[in-house]
Amino acid sequence: MSIQAVKGTRDFYPELMRRRNWIMAAWRRVSLRNGFEEYDAPIFEYPDLFTTKSGPEIASQLFNLVDRGGRSLAIRPEITPSLARMVNAKISSLPRPIKWFSMPRLCRAENTQRGRLREFFQWNVDVIGSDEVIADAEGIYTAVDFLREVGLTPADVTVRIGSRALTVSALKAAGLSDESVQAALPVLDKRAKVSDEEFRRLAVQAGMSGPQIESVCRFQDCDDLGALAKAAGGSSDGEAAVEQLRQLLATLRAMGAGEYCTLDMRIVRGLAYYTGVVYEVFDAAGSMRAVAGGGRYDNLLEVLGGPKVGATGFGMGDVVLGLLLEEKAKFPADVDASSVDYYLIDAEETCFPRVVELVGGLRGRGASADFSYARRAVGKQLKEANRRGARFAVIVREDGVSVKELATGEQRDVTAEEFLASAEGSQGNR
RNA sequence: GUGGCUGUAGCUCAAGUGGUUAGAGCACCUGGUUGUGGUCCAGGGGGUUGUGGGUUCGAGUCCCAUCAGCCACCCCA
Incomplete structure (x- = not known):
């Protein structure tokens, strides 16, 4: 054969296709029973939709094409902007909360690695039109419901929950300026992923002093709500964020998902648009990339030309999930035949x-x-x-x-x- | 996008320092065990050694390029 498959793509032979279908059937089943409705969007959009949301640097990761009329288009690297566009277009007629899910095929022109391809599927679950903590809880619960559905136990996976709002309060309490806070967030997100020396180097680069770094690290290492409120400086914003986390965890426990969830202030998420609760799902060994990640993004619809409407949700890719299910032998035996x-x-x-x-x-x-x-x-x-x-x-x-x-x-x-x-x-x- | 490692049949691997028609197991196909399967036996197809150049009398083995995979960076929507 002279022409091989494109870098970072997969050929879904029947055997692999059965696994994909098995995963996607579970995604859909769990979504529906949690009260989410399915939607989809075009596979390509105008590039502006993506660069407006995430910044121009995203352009380098887009697969671009030009149609016959000279319009430049981009294959979707995520579906959230399309979701925001769709919801904005009908915002005044849609009953709220809007609970929608999708399982789009996405493409990103990144370099490939284990667990990271250029074409993949991603389960997206979002609640739009609610500022209530219950909306965040439903997102997390749905993720947990799926993990349980496919046989992953709290011994296999953990949902680590943090709070952008609380982290910002802690940074401000440590004396960082507003600009420094924005620079510091991505650095804090890296803390669990790089060496201690590297983290300190980045933190200093972001404008943090030695004592500030110590203070923020103490905050991040704290997993007790009461102590967190103190570590965050006792500001009203901080108190509110702590109260939200308290409610969130209580709700998750009440729903029966508590054993999967743990508080972890090292979870910050890389993207700028997260505003409140953020979370990531990891395998227990911590040897893989995050299986899923999400959080609250209250400004996104407004940024894309709509009203200011609260939103929260998560994405789960099929690649890392597939590796994890394979490693834990969770695919049913008959998925092979x-x-x-x-x-x-x-x-x-x-x-x-x-x-x-x-x-x-x-x-x-x-x-x-x-x-x-x-x-x-x-x-x-x-x-x-x-x-x-x-x-x-x-x-x-x-x-x-x-x-x-x-x-x-x-x-x-x-x-x-x-x-x-x-x-x-x-x-x-x- | 940068750097490192790797690349032999569908899969897992063999082929001493370059040397004759590149092998094996599994898988696949055919046949037999004379018309009820999963076993067993026999046979068979399939590789221009990722691709393209180069060095050499001669290259899977050496050199260059390119593509792909893996790893580290970057990034992680």
Whole structure:
């Protein structure tokens, strides 16, 4: 083969596709039962939509194209701006809170690494139009609900919850100016990801003094709400942020998600537009990239030309999640095997027309049915049935059929009419 | 975008310091065990050694470029 797949992309052969479908089915199932409605947006947008939200440096990570009219377009690297655009366009007629989810295919022209590709899927869950902590709680709960759904336990993953608002209060209490605060936030986000020396170097570069660094580190290492309020300097903003976290954690405990969640002020998130509660989901070993991340972004809709409306949500990519599920062996065993309800076998070549007829009948009833294209010995056809992952092999004779359950070897003889009347699909696709 | 490591059949790997038609297991296909499967046996297809140049009498083995993967930076929507 002379042309290979593009850097950072995946070919979804049936085996991999089954895993993708399994993940996405769980995303959708969990979203719906948490009261979220599905939406989608175009796969390309005008580049301004993305650069307005996240700044011009994002442009270097965009896949750009030019249409025949000379318009420059960009393939979406995220869906939140599209969501904001869609919601802004109908903001006055949409009942609030707006609880929407999506599972978009996204592209980013980044360098690839383990857990990081150029094309991937990302589950996005957002609540728009509420300033209440309950909205943040629902986002986090939905993420936890999914983790539990796919068999990941608190021993496997942790939701680390921080607060931008509280962190800002702590920085101000330490005496940082408004500009320094903005410069310091991304540095604090790095604290858990770089060495101590490197962190201090960056912090000084961001304009922090030695005592300020000490003070902020003490704040970040604190995991007690009462102590945090003190560490944040006792300002009214700080008190309010602490109270929000208190409510959030209480709500999560009440909903039954408490065991997955832990307070962690080292979670700051890199992006500038987060305003309140922020959180990331990590594997317990901490050896991977974040599985999911999100938080409150109350200014985004306004930045994109809409009213000031509170919003909160998270994104979960399929790549790191897939690695984690693989590592923890959480994919079900049958995700590896293709399967079919019935595999039809002709006992004699002259029975083949009846095989085709029955296959049609079964498929018409919503059962999945397959058969061999080659006319060959029953033994060979059974071998094919086995390989195909059939639940039942159906040997078709002139005078009736033998229905054999492959797992048990049990076999019973019935007429073709009886068989067809009792046949049922396991897929429930009818 | 920068730097390092790697690149042999679909997969996992072999092929002493360059030397004859690049091998094996698994997978796949065919046949047999004379018409009921998962075992076993036999046979078969499949590689211009990621790609393109170069050095050499001769390169999978050396050199350069390029592409891809992995790792570290950057970034992490």
